[in-house]
Amino acid sequence: MKKVAVVGVGETKFSGPQDMTEVELFAEAAMEAITESNLKPKDIKALFVGNALGDFAEGQGMVQSLAAENIGCLYVPATRYEGACASASMAIRDACMWVASGYYDIVLAGGVERAATMGTGLATRTFAMFSDSRYEYPAGITFPAVFAMLTHLYADTYKIPLQKLREQMARVSIQSYKHGSVNPRAQFYGKNADMTVEKVLGSFVVSTPLTLHDCCPFSDGAAAVVLASEEVASKLTGKPVYVTGTGQSSCGPLGNQSDYLPRIRAREISSQRAYEMAGVKPQDIDLCELHDCFSIASLIAAESLGFFDYGTAGEAWEKGEADIGGKTAVNPSGGLKSKGHPIGATGAGQVYEVVRQLRGEVEPERQVPDAKIGMTDTLGGDGGTLVNMIFERGW
Amino acid sequence: MEHKLIFKDYNEALKQNKLLGLKCRACGAITVPPKIVCRQCASPDMDVIELKGSGKIRTFTTVFVASEGREDEVPYTIVMVELDDGPWIMGNLEGIDPKEASMELVGKKVKMGHKVFPGDKYSAGEGARPLFSLVN
Numbered sequence: 357m358k359k360v361a362v363v364g365v366g367e368t369k370f371s372g373p374q375d376m377t378e379v380e381l382f383a384e385a386a387m388e389a390i391t392e393s394n395l396k397p398k399d400i401k402a403l404f405v406g407n408a409l410g411d412f413a414e415g416q417g418m419v420q421s422l423a424a425e426n427i428g429c430l431y432v433p434a435t436r437y438e439g440a441c442a443s444a445s446m447a448i449r450d451a452c453m454w455v456a457s458g459y460y461d462i463v464l465a466g467g468v469e470r471a472a473t474m475g476t477g478l479a480t481r482t483f484a485m486f487s488d489s490r491y492e493y494p495a496g497i498t499f500p501a502v503f504a505m506l507t508h509l510y511a512d513t514y515k516i517p518l519q520k521l522r523e524q525m526a527r528v529s530i531q532s533y534k535h536g537s538v539n540p541r542a543q544f545y546g547k548n549a550d551m552t553v554e555k556v557l558g559s560f561v562v563s564t565p566l567t568l569h570d571c572c573p574f575s576d577g578a579a580a581v582v583l584a585s586e587e588v589a590s591k592l593t594g595k596p597v598y599v600t601g602t603g604q605s606s607c608g609p610l611g612n613q614s615d616y617l618p619r620i621r622a623r624e625i626s627s628q629r630a631y632e633m634a635g636v637k638p639q640d641i642d643l644c645e646l647h648d649c650f651s652i653a654s655l656i657a658a659e660s661l662g663f664f665d666y667g668t669a670g671e672a673w674e675k676g677e678a679d680i681g682g683k684t685a686v687n688p689s690g691g692l693k694s695k696g697h698p699i700g701a702t703g704a705g706q707v708y709e710v711v712r713q714l715r716g717e718v719e720p721e722r723q724v725p726d727a728k729i730g731m732t733d734t735l736g737g738d739g740g741t742l743v744n745m746i747f748e749r750g751w
Numbered sequence: 752m753e754h755k756l757i758f759k760d761y762n763e764a765l766k767q768n769k770l771l772g773l774k775c776r777a778c779g780a781i782t783v784p785p786k787i788v789c790r791q792c793a794s795p796d797m798d799v800i801e802l803k804g805s806g807k808i809r810t811f812t813t814v815f816v817a818s819e820g821r822e823d824e825v826p827y828t829i830v831m832v833e834l835d836d837g838p839w840i841m842g843n844l845e846g847i848d849p850k851e852a853s854m855e856l857v858g859k860k861v862k863m864g865h866k867v868f869p870g871d872k873y874s875a876g877e878g879a880r881p882l883f884s885l886v887n
Contacts, residue, residue, distance in 0.1 A: 477819035490758045491784040494868035494880035504812035564813045614839040
């Protein structure tokens with residue numbers, strides 16, 4: 357397999373409801389990535405686009421073909437990926453494989469979503485479509501409810517008093533708000549930097565024990581990256597970021613994961629494959645953009661990725677070990693909690709952040725010093741799809 | 752290859768308070784909800800059996816923000832129950848005040864009834880779910 361490099365990245369601001377269409381959002385991110393790569397749309401050989409719910413958000417299916425035409429990538433193959441919140445990461449991983457195979461030398465991958473535009477009722481309904489429609493939805497499952505149940509299970513499994521766990525989880529939200537508040541592309545840019553444990557615990561309850569501040573927002577946004585072969589990348593940029601490892605895994609309804617819960621087995625397998633492919637270990641990762649759709653999700657993810665022992669991630673957050681300057685810097689972008697979670701674009705947004713961190717280009721307050729190896733972690737559904745990718749400086 | 756048990760028949764049985772599952776002839780594991788192969792060993796050689804529906808609560812939550820069309824149901828409590836037969840299934844808990852649901856529920860024994868979700872424009876019809884209640 358050939359080495360694959362990220363040669364350009366682009367991203368819209370992640371936000372609440374806004375006026376641009378999904379095609380327009382994706383086009384802005386895509387053109388930023390293409391321009392940054394010193395390329396033209398005609399140079400792109402294929403598009404790989406994550407989009408989970410465009411059909412519901414604006415009655416638009418097949419957004420990838422319309423987006424390709426919109427940006428002047430005419431008559432090239434354009435493929436849509438749907439893996440709930442992991443859609444864009446699936447798209448980027450597959451795009452990597454096409455370049456690694458040698459079939460294409462330059463491709464565009466990313467994603468787009470208008471989850472905020474749907475409003476809370478429809479967004480909650482459609483997000484629940486990623487649980488089992490026949491065996492889980494009749495009970496009224498929602499996405500917060502999945503992670504709320506994992507919270508109670510986590511407390512019981514590791515024998516952590518629920519109140520103590522909730523305070524640890526609040527620390528996750530506080531850290532994410534801090535970094536997002538200084539990220540101009542974040543939905544909560546300039547907001548919530550003064551969040552406290554008391555405010556997190558005292559905000560309104562979405563699904564016990566999760567409050568509003570334990571939950572990521574619904575978001576609109578798009579992100580895109582240009583991937584190129586090593587040979588092409590060397591001509592385009594002095595700072596290629598290589599995709600050195602990837603893994604993807606899937607599994608069934610939440611109840612069928614009972615042998616491992618609250619661990620997400622699909623994540624363990626996905627990340628192990630990525631580590632093996634890259635030839636690195638969890639302690640080698642300088643920063644990780646991980647899937648913090650809920651505060652508890654950060655703890656579960658950081659443990660399955662091998663950053664902290666099972667049942668101890670909450671303590672790690674309390675001690676600053678998951679922050680910049682700690683063992684592994686988690687979500688210096690603000691993560692899903694503060695940067696935002698336009699689900700079909702989220703994984704591409706994570707890659708955007710990791711690439712810019714490795715290049716040393718983010719705001720000084722949230723730059724991980726001398727970051728050399730970064731990782732992304734994206735979860736779709738209640739563990740149904742997991743994608744992990746590892747990126748390293750190519751200079 | 753034909754299924755031994757599909758959603759339609761599982762659902763009709765649940766509406767009679769009968770929980771159907773599949774017992775694997777190869778490894779003995781019980782699969783519920785139904786799949787075309789065993790959840791443990793992927794053998795398709797399984798028999799339909801009726802489960803007792805009794806078990807214990809492993810985790811729970813009370814939902815305050817509902818999906819579109821289900822706003823009138825909140826607050827309601829969802830539970831994951833570990834059946835005496837092994838598998839975990841999702842259902843609702845009745846007979847308690849949802850606002851009072853706490854960690855004390857974890858480990859409590861439950862028995863099973865059912866309640867039908869009538870369906871919405873996305874759901875391809877109705878679907879019953881287990882409705883659990885605490886065993887005194």
